[in-house]
Amino acid sequence: xxxxxxxxxxxxxxxVVTAVDRVSFRCEAGAIFGLLGPNGAGKTTALRMLATLLAxxxxxxxxxxxxxxxxxxxxxxxxxxxxxxxxxxxxxTAREMITxxxxxQGVTEPRQRSDELVERFGIGPFAHVRCDRLSTGMxxxxxxxxAVVHDPPIxxxxxxxxxxxxxxxxxxxxxxxxxxxxxxxxxxxxxxxxEAERLCDRVAILHQGRILANDTxxxxxxxxxxxxxxxxxxxxxxxxxxxxx
Amino acid sequence: MNRVLDQALVxxxxxxxxxxxxxxxxxxMVGLPVLLQPVALFTAGQLRTRDAREGRSATxxxxxxxxxxxxxxxxxxxxxxxxxxxxQEHPEVLARVVLPVDxxxxxxxxxxxxxxxxxxxxxxVRVLRRVRRADMERRFGDAGLEGRSxxxxxxxxEDVASSTEREGGLLGRLLxxxxxxxxxxxxxxxxxxxxxxxxxxxxLETLLTARVDRRAVLLGKFMVVVLVALVTAAVAxxxxxxxxxxxxxxxxxxxxxxxxxxxxxxxxxxxxxxxLMAAVFTVVAAYVPDFRTxxxxxxxxxxxxxxxxxxxxxxxxxxxxxxxxxxxxxLALVMREALVGHYPLGILAVTLVATxxxxxxxxxxxxxLMAREEVLYGGGRxxxxxxxxxxxxxxxxxxxxxxxxxxxxGQRVQGVDLLWGMVFTQVVLVAGVAVGALVWLxxxxxxxxxxxxPRPVDLGLAVVAGVAAxxxxxxxxxxxxxxxxxxxxxxxxxxxxxxxxxxxPVVVLVxxxxxxxxxELLFRGALLGLLRRSVTPLLACVVVGxxxxxVHLSVVRMLPTGLLGVLLCYAALRGRSxxxxxxxxxxxxxxxxxxxxxxxxADPPLWMLxxxxxxxxxxxxxMGVRRRCV
Numbered sequence: 037x038x039x040x041x042x043x044x045x046x047x048x049x050x051x052v053v054t055a056v057d058r059v060s061f062r063c064e065a066g067a068i069f070g071l072l073g074p075n076g077a078g079k080t081t082a083l084r085m086l087a088t089l090l091a092x093x094x095x096x097x098x099x100x101x102x103x104x105x106x107x108x109x110x111x112x113x114x115x116x117x118x119x120x121x122x123x124x125x126x127x128x129t130a131r132e133m134i135t136x137x138x139x140x141q142g143v144t145e146p147r148q149r150s151d152e153l154v155e156r157f158g159i160g161p162f163a164h165v166r167c168d169r170l171s172t173g174m175x176x177x178x179x180x181x182x183a184v185v186h187d188p189p190i191x192x193x194x195x196x197x198x199x200x201x202x203x204x205x206x207x208x209x210x211x212x213x214x215x216x217x218x219x220x221x222x223x224x225x226x227x228x229x230x231e232a233e234r235l236c237d238r239v240a241i242l243h244q245g246r247i248l249a250n251d252t253x254x255x256x257x258x259x260x261x262x263x264x265x266x267x268x269x270x271x272x273x274x275x276x277x278x279x280x281x
Numbered sequence: 282m283n284r285v286l287d288q289a290l291v292x293x294x295x296x297x298x299x300x301x302x303x304x305x306x307x308x309x310m311v312g313l314p315v316l317l318q319p320v321a322l323f324t325a326g327q328l329r330t331r332d333a334r335e336g337r338s339a340t341x342x343x344x345x346x347x348x349x350x351x352x353x354x355x356x357x358x359x360x361x362x363x364x365x366x367x368x369q370e371h372p373e374v375l376a377r378v379v380l381p382v383d384x385x386x387x388x389x390x391x392x393x394x395x396x397x398x399x400x401x402x403x404x405x406v407r408v409l410r411r412v413r414r415a416d417m418e419r420r421f422g423d424a425g426l427e428g429r430s431x432x433x434x435x436x437x438x439e440d441v442a443s444s445t446e447r448e449g450g451l452l453g454r455l456l457x458x459x460x461x462x463x464x465x466x467x468x469x470x471x472x473x474x475x476x477x478x479x480x481x482x483x484x485l486e487t488l489l490t491a492r493v494d495r496r497a498v499l500l501g502k503f504m505v506v507v508l509v510a511l512v513t514a515a516v517a518x519x520x521x522x523x524x525x526x527x528x529x530x531x532x533x534x535x536x537x538x539x540x541x542x543x544x545x546x547x548x549x550x551x552x553x554x555x556x557l558m559a560a561v562f563t564v565v566a567a568y569v570p571d572f573r574t575x576x577x578x579x580x581x582x583x584x585x586x587x588x589x590x591x592x593x594x595x596x597x598x599x600x601x602x603x604x605x606x607x608x609x610x611x612l613a614l615v616m617r618e619a620l621v622g623h624y625p626l627g628i629l630a631v632t633l634v635a636t637x638x639x640x641x642x643x644x645x646x647x648x649x650l651m652a653r654e655e656v657l658y659g660g661g662r663x664x665x666x667x668x669x670x671x672x673x674x675x676x677x678x679x680x681x682x683x684x685x686x687x688x689x690x691g692q693r694v695q696g697v698d699l700l701w702g703m704v705f706t707q708v709v710l711v712a713g714v715a716v717g718a719l720v721w722l723x724x725x726x727x728x729x730x731x732x733x734x735p736r737p738v739d740l741g742l743a744v745v746a747g748v749a750a751x752x753x754x755x756x757x758x759x760x761x762x763x764x765x766x767x768x769x770x771x772x773x774x775x776x777x778x779x780x781x782x783x784x785x786p787v788v789v790l791v792x793x794x795x796x797x798x799x800x801e802l803l804f805r806g807a808l809l810g811l812l813r814r815s816v817t818p819l820l821a822c823v824v825v826g827x828x829x830x831x832v833h834l835s836v837v838r839m840l841p842t843g844l845l846g847v848l849l850c851y852a853a854l855r856g857r858s859x860x861x862x863x864x865x866x867x868x869x870x871x872x873x874x875x876x877x878x879x880x881x882x883a884d885p886p887l888w889m890l891x892x893x894x895x896x897x898x899x900x901x902x903x904m905g906v907r908r909r910c911v
Contacts, residue, residue: 087490088490089486089489089490089654090654091654109492109494112490112491112492112493113492115490117490119486123482123483123484123486123487124484124487125295125299125484126482127298127299127302127303128295128298128299132298136291136295137491139291139295140288140291140292140295140488140491140492140493141491141492141493142492182487186492
């Protein structure tokens with residue numbers, strides 16, 4: 037479903053910084069792939085390349101058979117992208133927001149699809165309220181509905197629970213599990229270890245733009261000799277730092 | 282293309298819905314034209330009326346000696362006073378005339394900073410003329426001559442303008458300015474809100490992850506800005522028309538109206554005006570890093586727009602085919618013509634086509650900006666921009682610094698001592714700016730400047746091109762002679778600089794070799810080196826060539842040096858070394874210095890110039906050919 041091969045992104049400001057360095061991984065349908073790393077590890081840059089917001093310098097990334105540089109529109113049609121930085125239009129109501137994106141995504145019956153999502157995510161009571169007057173939890177529901185309005189087979193979630201309170205974050209994680217059960221391929225980046233531990237079928241540890249480890253959680257435990265994901269993460273990062281030194 | 286248009290319409294509807302819920306947009310679009318314009322017109326009308334009334338009744342006193350005892354004064358607030366009369370004690374008096382005792386000139390005392398006093402001065406002078414005439418008639422009478430004194434050449438004024446021209450004349454000078462201001466005001470807020478604001482509110486990222494073409498995003502938002510600017514301008518025109526029809530503007534002596542026949546064309550011209558404003562503002566909004574910077578840019582654009590449309594306020598500037606190519610000015614002039622009942626169809630057609638080209642260029646630039654990934658972060662933020670290898674503002678900034686230094690410091694220093702001033706100018710102001718700019722931008726100096734050894738064959742071709750290069754500039758100078766004749770003063774100053782009191786080797790060193798190296802460091806080194814990363818090689822050559830022409834601070838030399846600059850850029854790119862253009866430039870300058878000193882080629886035949894130009898261009902074109910084959 038997602039196949040990333042040697043993906044690289046460099047910024048030149050003023051010296052060259054390699055934000056993502058030859059990253060490769062695969063993510064299958066009906067699975068959650070966790071991209072784990074501290075702030076500045078390159079998670080957002082990697083996911084933005086997959087969402088076609090940034091152009092890779094080297095390497096390839098294929099999502100649902102579409103390569104990001106060859107068919108960016110095809111890629112965007114097959115993904116639902118949610119991040120801490122994807123905002124909502126404050127002057128549109130919740131329902132208008134969903135309908136607007138249904139139209140942009142080329143959904144054939146945008147109003148009908150909007151009604152379905154309003155009902156599914158419990159948006160009804162505030163569907164007519166402008167987005168700038170919604171609470172964080174309500175906004176998150178609208179964000180999810182907006183991301184899945186075209187029923188994408190892939191979900192790319194970039195630290196989606198960052199800044200959310202416990203109840204809203206919990207509801208969001210339930211939605212992610214539900215998406216996996218529906219057979220979607222979920223790529224989930226986070227620096228919250230407990231979330232990754234709970235959700236991910238497979239985890240890649242990203243540090244300074246490079247993948248240090250990429251396996252299932254039991255395999256990572258075995259390789260590191262650590263029980264908890266936090267310890268596993270620290271183990272790999274320290275090993276990498278030791279090698280660099 | 283249909284898909285892009287369909288998507289653009291979706292973006293348009295969504296963006297318009299949001300925009301119409303913004304109170305500030307509604308205020309700029311409808312509120313300002315409806316509220317401010319009648320108030321401004323009414324106030325202006327009342328002020329003019331009051332001014333005129335007060336001017337008529339301005340108090341003037343005349344301080345006259347006994348010799349003028351039989352002076353007859355008009356009764357309307359003109360008063361005769363004694364010699365001891367003091368201004369300070371009579372603030373209501375606006376002008377004082379002091380008549381002379383011994384035939385000296387009469388004095389009129391007034392305050393030029395007070396418009397009422399200024400008007401009183403006009404009345405006082407008029408009264409003095411009347412006094413003089415009465416005095417002359419009295420003397421004729423004393424001498425026994427009959428009749429009245431006459432002006433040597435009586436003048437009668439007759440206004441040949443039609444009533445439409447008189448009524449539309451004043452409006453034609455002011456309306457374009459007002460419409461451009463209002464259209465810009467409406468468009469700028471909308472474009473900043475829809476593009477820059479979306480980026481800051483993080484909704485642009487949301488939008489760009491949808492399956493929508495980025496050109497459609499730009500087009501959809503552009504259409505909203507067009508609509509807002511168009512409605513703003515149309516509301517302004519309609520309100521003005523209504524104000525005039527209702528007689529809200531009541532100014533004595535100034536009858537103004539929008540001719541009914543001009544209204545359709547005026548409304549038609551609002552569309553290209555709104556489209557142009559929208560295109561420019563959408564591109565600027567896509568480029569600036571944040572709202573605050575966007576507002577600064579908007580103010581600068583507003584001034585540019587007002588300056589361009591303000592041309593119509595000068596009756597001496599007539600609409601013509603050349604001005605029909607200038608953005609905004611062309612529309613303002615055509616509007617002015619329409620308001621006085623003139624419809625120059627040819628100029629109108631050229632104006633519309635030129636505006637279409639301007640809009641297309643702006644939108645093409647906007648599409649390029651939208652396609653860039655830094656649109657998410659603002660292409661104007663220097664760190665992000667440079668991170669993606671975009672150096673256009675830096676190139677223009679470095680050139681601006683060099684130009685200002687050369688203008689204010691270089692010319693002055695050379696005026697004090699031409700030889701050492703030239704050395705200082707070239708080394709510090711030209712080469713210094715080149716190296717300083719690269720150090721400031723953190724770019725590798727040697728690599729960007731192209732300071733690497735050229736291939737021997739390219740160096741040989743550079744020698745050939747350099748020897749023939751004077752033919753290029755001389756040919757261009759010959760071709761432009763009918764349009765831009767070389768003035769005698771210019772030739773004199775050029776010859777003066779070339780015939781210094783110094784030995785020929787020193788003159789060649791200072792006026793040929795040093796500029797060749799220093800100017801190449803700046804233009805073909807720093808500016809071309811930075812610009813070629815951002816734009817196509819051809820565009821980089823043209824832009825740097827144009828800057829090279831401008832920096833010589835002479836209209837006559839601009840085109841010849843500009844085209845020589847393009848050739849030198851081409852040579853730098855073909856030869857992949859700065860030493861190639863340095864060689865050509867040095868030989869070009871050196872030959873000109875020696876030739877002017879020795880009086881060679883005072884009037885070369887045309888065939889020689891053409892041959893030299895061809896040889897020079899071919900030599901540059903041959904550079905790097907073998908390397909490409911290998």
